[in-house]
Amino acid sequence: MAKAKKKQAASKDKAVGKKAAAKKAEGSKGGGKKKASAEVPAVEEAGADVKPEVAKKGGGKKKAAAEKAAKKSGGGKKAAADDKAGGKKKAATEKAAKKSGGGKKTAATEKAAKKGGGKKKAAAAEKSGGKKKAAAEKTGKKPGGKKKAASKKAKGNKKGKAKGATLAETSDRHVLYQLSVQSPEADIEFFADRYRELRGREPKVLREDFCGTAFISATWAASADDRRAVGVDLDEATLEWGREHNLARISEDARSRVDLRQENVLDGGGEKADLTCAMNFSYGVFKTRAELRRYLEVAHASLADDGVFITELYGGVEAVIEVVDEREIEGSEGVDDFVYVWEQASYNPINHETLCHIHFRLKDGSTIDNAFTYDWRLWTIPELRELLYEAGFSSVRVFWEATDASGDGTGEYVPTEKEDNQESWLVYIVAAK
Secondary structure, three states: OEOOOOOOOOEEOHHHHHHHHHHHHHOOOOOOEEEOEEOOOOOOOOOOOEEEEOOOOOOOOOOOOOEEEOOOEOOOOEEEOOOOEOOOOEEEEEOEOOOOEOEEOEOOOOEEEEEOOOOOEOOOEOOOEOOEOOOOEOEOOOOEEOOOOOOOOOOOOEOOOOOOOOHHHHEOHHHHHHHHHOOHHHHHHHHHHHHHHHHOOOOOEEEEEOOOOOHHHHHHHHHOOOOEEEEEEOOHHHHHHHHHHHHOOOOHHHHOOEEEEEOOOOOOOOOOEEEEEEOOOHHHHOOOHHHHHHHHHHHHHOEEEEEEEEEEEEEOHHHHOOEEEEEEEOOOOOOOOEEEEEEEEEEEOOOOEEEEEEEEEOOOOOEEEEEEEEEEEOOOHHHHHHHHHHOOOOEEEEEEEEEOOOOOEEEEEEEOOOOOOOOOEEEEEEEEO
C-alpha cells in the first residue's frame, strides 16, 4: 500500500519531513505524537516525564529527568519540562518523533522526548511523484517526522489572539506538531495492510505506546465500528489535550472504544492488542540494550498470540551530524501557514546519543523555540532487529520506501534486505509474535 508518510531523504528532519510530505499526499496524519510523548524508564523502575512529549506520519517525520524524551504523534512528545513522549519526519534530519500530537516528555525516573510527540518525528525531504506530496520535503524521524495529511483537521487549532500578542504566544504547539509531522490515516492503513498480509484477517485492537495526544488511537477507533484502541503515555496533560481535541472530533461511539491510560509503557497494562505501534522514534529514550530489550519484551507480552508490533527508525549520512532543516507547512482551520524547523543540535558517535529540537516560525515572524526537545539514542536497524528477536518475536522485516525510475520515493514501503545508504532514510520495522 502506499504510505506516503515515510521519508527517505536528507536528514533527520528530512526523514521526518518526507514522511509528512508523503503522507500528506496520501491524505494522512498529523503530533506527539505527534505528540511527543516518550518514556524513559530506568530498567528497574518507571520514571517521569520530560519536556517534549515525544513519543508515533501523531506523526513529530511526532520533552528531561531520569527518562529522556524523544515525541508520533497528538503524537504521540512533549516539550522540555512538561510534555511527554510522542512519529515520520523530514528526511532523517527532521523527524521526530510522532506520535505523540506533540513531543515527548520527561519527568523523574523517566524522560521523554515527545513527538506532540512524539510517534516522535522530523526529517526528510518530501519527494514528488506517486502518492507523495510533490515537493522537496521529506519527513524523517528524527523528531516527529510525520506530516499531517491535507485532509487532517485539528480542533481548536488557534486561540483567540489578544491585541498586541504574537502568534507564538497564542498558537498551540500540539496543533502545529500534528500539522507538521503526523499522518494517522496513512499510518493505520499501513498497519492494517501488514497485519492482513501476516494473519489473513482484520485487526481489531490497536495499542499505541508513547501515544501523546492519541492522534493515531482516535483515528483508528473512528475508522471502523468494531475497532478499539488503547493509548499509553506518561504525561497526563498531553493525554488530556488529546481528549479535548482529537477524541472530541470523533463520534461518541468511537470515543467509547478508546482507552487512554496514563502509565509507563513498561507496565504493559490494558487489553491484549492485535497491533502495537511505537511511532516517532519515542523508544529512543531507552539508551541501553537492557532498557530497550525490556520495553520490547513488555510489548511482546502485551500482544495477542498472533499480534504484530510496528515501529519506525531513521538514519542516513545526515542523521549523525548537526543540521537545521526547515519546511513550510500549510495551515488549517484557523492556523496560518508556518515554518517547521528541525534541529539536530548534537550527536555523540561514541554512544549514539543525539539531542534534537523542533521550533516553529509563525507568519508574523515570531517563533516558538524548543517547542519539543528529544534526547535519544539513535539506534541502528541491526541493533533493533536483534533486540526484537531477543524479546521473543518470530520474524522481523524492514520496509523501505520504493523509488521510481528517476529515484524519487513513491510513498510505497516494501520489505527489503539490502539497500544503498542515503543522506537520510526512514523505515518501518514489522515484527510478528
